[in-house]
Every structure is written in structure tokens, then in C-alpha cells.
Amino acid sequence: MTTLPNSTDKKLGLVIDLDVCVGCHACVVNCKEWNTGGYGAPLADEDAYGSAPSGAWLNRIHTFEITPEDAPASIVHFPKSCLHCEDAPCVTVCPTGASYKRTDDGIVLVDEDKCIGCGLCAWACPYGAREMDPVENVMKKCTLCVDRIYNENIPEVDRVPACVRTCPAEARHFGDFSDPNSDVSRMVADRGGFDLMPEQNTKPVNKYLPPRPKSHPSDPSPSISKSDAINAKGFLGWVDRALEKL
């Protein structure tokens, strides 16, 4: 049924710490590795070793440059996967009932046997979280590693999404947002976690933590100062003044 549940017992999701992510793409690769052998059809690639490789990925890292008004530019690596929205527009547009949001834990899934590959759910998602598999022609998306987190055949430490388990910087955290005392809820409260594109009214479950504010030295070194004025002292200052007089 592609109507959304009024509420879910748990709200499982991820916190992604943009202050910590180093952009190594390990989560991207481990996501692909796990999900090509786990839930549903393999995540296919086309022309993988050719000149125009292309394939389905459930997690991708974009890199952005941010230039504040009064400070030098900085780089933020930005991992993006399904946000398991509470008001997921991808679910309600589905004509076949293949897309659904689970009432017990809030995970948004695709029943691939019912998917007709119309692509409308990918159009409805503002975040680009859904990609059509180029070989199986069914819609693929992050399952929050539903085949790991409840899997009693693997050690308990591994019962988290593959991206979380593999992150060498611990930039990704998994937990239940319906519990205000869970680690993820506390992290969001402490660090000012935010939603992506809240104006789309999707109510994402996944939250992002902002980069911590950079320190602003009161006397910026000449190398990072935006102005051309040089205020060097000592020997360099003497060279500067001497050359100025020539």
C-alpha cells in the first residue's frame, strides 16, 4: 500500500557529521559492495571498465566549496543517500505499491518484484536518492541495510548499516530518532543537526551536523588575508620597505 503510515514505532536513520567527513568514499564503496550481494537485485554497472562507466549507487559523495563573507573558502564533503522521509513523496506517487514505508521502523523500501520501473518515484524525490538499476530495470534505493541491522547471523557490532560500519572517521551514526535519549537524537540536539531542503516538506529522518565554526584569528597571517596590504615585520618588513623605495 503506497499510503504513508500516520506514525512509525521507531524512526531509524542516520546522522551524518559534515565536520568529520573526509570524503574518502569508503561508505560509497562499502554500500555498493554490501548491497550488490544483499537485499534485492545486484547493483549493476554498465561499461564498468570502458570509457563511459555508469551504474546504480545508493550513496554518493558530493564536494562543495563554501565561501563565507569574511573568511577564506572551505571544503565540505557531503555524503547523500536516502533520508527515509516521514512524508516521503516517492512512496505516495508509486502506482503499484512497490514503494512503501514500514510502520515498525520507518524504513522506506522498494519491493522489487512489484516495481514496474516507471521512474516516477525518482522524479518525486528532491534529493536524488533513487536510481534505476540499468540491468534489472527496477528502482534501487538505500535500505538502511535492513538485511544487516536485524541480522542475527552476523556479530552484533556489524548490525549497523554498511556505510556506518565502514566509515574510518566515524562521520556516520545510526540510531532511532523517535527516542529523544538515543545517541543520534542527542547529537542532533547538541550540534544543531538540520534537514536538507526543509521547504520541500518531506520531513527527512536523516539529519546532518554542520561543520564546527572555524576559528577566526584576530590578526590573520598575510597568506590568508584577503587584502593585498602587507604588514610584515622584521627582516621581511625591511625588504618590503626597501623594495618599495626603489
Added chain:
Amino acid sequence: MHPAISVIFFTVSSGAGFGFLAMLGLGVPMPNGPLAAFIASAIAVGLAVVGLLSSTFHLGHPERAWRAFTQWRSSWLSREGVCAVVTLGLYGVYGLNWIFSDERIAWLGYLVSFGSILTVFTTAMIYAQLRTVPAWNSWMTPVCYLLFSITCGVMLVAAFGEWNRVASHSTLSIILGLLVVAWAMKIIWWRNADLSTLQARGSDTGTATGLGGIGNVKLLERPHTGENYLTREMVHKVGRKHANKLRMIALGFGAVVPILICLLQILFEMSVAFLSLAFLSLLFGLFVERWLFFAEAKHAVSLYYD
């Protein structure tokens, strides 16, 4: 958005077909005899069915298309499928009865008309419902689809209903009026689409990343060097380059040529057969208009890729 030929053909062709069915259902005068009933029915149903079949070509799994009839409570795409099939089924009874008994059951016809209009409305709502594409996300989108569908239907019904006569001035005036209103609405839609940018809806790279509060956010690197499903499907740019020229081409074939043909018919009492030419020109104009509808539209996910 990627302008898939199958979807462009579907919306234009089934729009015209259901417009024709809506007019036939209203009981507008048609030539007597089973042959005329058969030809009119075949063209109307043909346009609608060819369009619907073409829409299944872009599916990854057309053999599972029947499943799309199940979620009409929540999904506009499912509603569209249900409305189309129910309307065609009703017309099947109406049309066969018309062909074999030369009588048209009025109440059944009204149901067919209502179903046809509802089908075109649901088709438009598949696009109009998407918040992610601000240009489409407007009440004007279904209005445009409905006006074009009705204009096509009235043109076809006039070409058939009066095929052995000179077109009456009243019919031609109705067609002229519809052409002017439909394209005027489309021009307003274009104007609205130009203003309904992602930025106008409050979305930019800053809100997409949530980092806009820190400073100016600009993409430095895409996730992968190559294209992917998202960039091919939703970050398509071809349409915007020649948008203004293509709008003129759509207006030329869709509005100016059919209007001139109608005016010539009024002036020179020409055969109604020329209305078919006007219809073909309108159809071509609508293909260009529909190509632009997709190719020009900008999706929110482009904020992560531009």
C-alpha cells in the same frame, strides 16, 4: 527533465484521443451509418490506446504494468491508468452499440465524456503534483492539458461530423476560440514556469546542503566523473538552450497555422477536409510544446549537480 519520446507521444496522442472521445460522448452530430461510427471510434480509441501503449514502452517492466491499477487511492499515475481503462471500456459498449444499432446511448455517452476529461486531468496531475519540479507544480498544468485535449477533440469531431459539407461558421468560431484560449493559457503557463524557479520556491544549493548559513555554497566535485541515472534523467539541459525558438515553433504550428486555416475556411467556404490539416499542424505544435514541457523543466536534484 529528460524528454522521453514515449512519454511525449503518450501525453499528446492520448490527450487528443480522449478529447475526441469526450466530444463523441456528448453526442455531437456525426454522419449516419455504421461505417462513420466505426471510423470515428477507431480514430478516437486508436489515438488514446496508441498513446497508452507508448507510455508502457518507457517502463522497465511492462509485463507488470497491470499492477499500476492497484494504488488509485494514493497515486495519480495509478488513477490515470484506472480512469483510462474504465473510460475505454465504457466507450467500448457505447461505440459497439452505436456501430451496430446506429443509436447512441446518451447517459453512457455522458459517462464516457466525464471519464475522458478525468483521464486527461489525472495525466496532467502526474506532473503537476511534483513539488520537485516547480514549473509543473501549478494548477495551470492540468488546465493546459485539458484545453489542448478539448481543442483537439473539437477539431476532430468537426472534421468528421461535417466531412461532406462546408464547415459551418459557428463550428469554426468555436475552434478559433478554443485555439486562442488554449494557447493564451499556455503562454501564461510559460510565463509562470519562467518565474517558478527553484530559487523562487526557496530552494538553492544552500538549502539543499543546509550549509547556506555559513556562506556561498558552490559545487566543487560531482560524486563520480561520469554521468549517472540522475543526471541523465533529471539534470538535462538541452531544452533550455533553444527554448524561445522552440516556443515560437510550437506557437507557429500549434496556433498560427490552424487559426489561418480556420480563417481561410470562413472566408472562402472551403471543404471541411482542411480541418484535418489544421489538426495535423496542431498535433505537431503540441509535440514541440510537450518536448519543451519536459526538456525545459528543472528538477530540485539539479541543485546537487550544477
